[in-house]
Amino acid sequence: MLKVAQLFVEKSRSGQVLSADEALQILTAKGAMLSAFMAGAQGLKEKYLGEGVELCSIINAKSGHCAENCSFCAQSAHHQARVDSYPLKSAAEMLAGAQAAEAQGSSCYGIVTSGTRVEPGAEFAELLEAIRAIREQTRVIPSASIGLLDAEAARALAEAGCGTYHHNLETARSFFPQICSTHDYEEDVTTVRVAKQAGMKVCCGGIFGLGESFQQRFELGLTLRELAVDSVPLNFLNPIDGTPLAGQQLLTPMDCLRIICLFRYLLPDKKITICGGRDINLREFQSAIFMAGASGMMVGNYLTSAGRDLAMDRQLLKDAEVTVSHC
Numbered sequence: 129m130l131k132v133a134q135l136f137v138e139k140s141r142s143g144q145v146l147s148a149d150e151a152l153q154i155l156t157a158k159g160a161m162l163s164a165f166m167a168g169a170q171g172l173k174e175k176y177l178g179e180g181v182e183l184c185s186i187i188n189a190k191s192g193h194c195a196e197n198c199s200f201c202a203q204s205a206h207h208q209a210r211v212d213s214y215p216l217k218s219a220a221e222m223l224a225g226a227q228a229a230e231a232q233g234s235s236c237y238g239i240v241t242s243g244t245r246v247e248p249g250a251e252f253a254e255l256l257e258a259i260r261a262i263r264e265q266t267r268v269i270p271s272a273s274i275g276l277l278d279a280e281a282a283r284a285l286a287e288a289g290c291g292t293y294h295h296n297l298e299t300a301r302s303f304f305p306q307i308c309s310t311h312d313y314e315e316d317v318t319t320v321r322v323a324k325q326a327g328m329k330v331c332c333g334g335i336f337g338l339g340e341s342f343q344q345r346f347e348l349g350l351t352l353r354e355l356a357v358d359s360v361p362l363n364f365l366n367p368i369d370g371t372p373l374a375g376q377q378l379l380t381p382m383d384c385l386r387i388i389c390l391f392r393y394l395l396p397d398k399k400i401t402i403c404g405g406r407d408i409n410l411r412e413f414q415s416a417i418f419m420a421g422a423s424g425m426m427v428g429n430y431l432t433s434a435g436r437d438l439a440m441d442r443q444l445l446k447d448a449e450v451t452v453s454h455c
């Protein structure tokens with residue numbers, strides 16, 4: 129391995145954080161240098177998380193009409209994107225989704241709802257019922273992604289058996305106001321802390337390709353490190369017609385690999401899962417995510433767009449010679 133990559137591996141293994149200049153070296157690496165950084169990242173992943181990879185799936189349990197204005201999101205009521213809108217699915221439908229996720233090899237199943245938060249009442253009760261049923265009738269870990277959270281709701285979720293709370297920060301604090309102006313970044317950070325305090329694991333990451341700078345990619349990684357999140361979903365923008373980012377250029381496959389690689393050096397022992405935008409941004413390089421340090425990927429449909437055919441993802445895993453493990 130090239131000496132500089134070895135140096136970064138040693139820093140990461142000894143608990144030191146890369147400097148902004150070092151992060152930039154990864155985010156701009158090409159050719160043999162990128163391969164060396166990727167080899168180092170894959171080594172870190174194997175050291176801390178073993179050789180297997182984990183799969184996760186989600187259900188879009190309540191879609192559309194969101195009062196927030198996240199500029200990448202088709203579900204925002206502020207934008208003109210065409211998206212299916214429907215109220216919360218029943219607990220039985222959410223359970224059926226978990227059973228399907230289990231059958232396809234996922235170890236974590238995320239129930240995702242649109243909107244700022246789920247208010248106490250019938251909807252929240254339905255969610256709790258779904259989580260309890262999933263715990264009782266499947267082996268998948270139920271995860272909830274239902275927006276901003278207060279301590280009481282977090283406690284109720286944890287008591288119902290919700291193993292993981294998912295809440296993305298989306299992007300760097302310094303870039304967030306350009307992506308969302310209807311709530312403050314600190315509210316998202318507080319939600320992460322509240323979920324952790326309630327005893328749930330926290331799955332928290334972001335989306336790239338929004339127009340953020342290299343420095344801001346690094347900044348998000350540092351924030352996630354400070355928050356000591358348990359797993360980090362990385363999404364790559366799929367620009368959707370009708371959203372303010374419809375005209376945004378896709379990331380290149382190498383950009384995606386550089387981002388995965390950087391996050392592995394910054395968060396060496398955390399799960400890093402590649403989620404939305406995988407196929408459209410990485411294209412022929414999807415299986416290389418594991419060589420860049422990813423420890424898992426989402427399979428099945430994304431929130432508002434269809435995912436890849438499961439048979440193709442099974443072939444991808446086989447070709448990459450990675451085995452699927454369970455949390």
Ligand code: SF4
Pocket residue numbers: 194195196197198201202203204241242243244
């Ligand atoms: S990302 Fe979530 S909070 Fe933002 S507009 Fe979409 S559904 Fe609403």
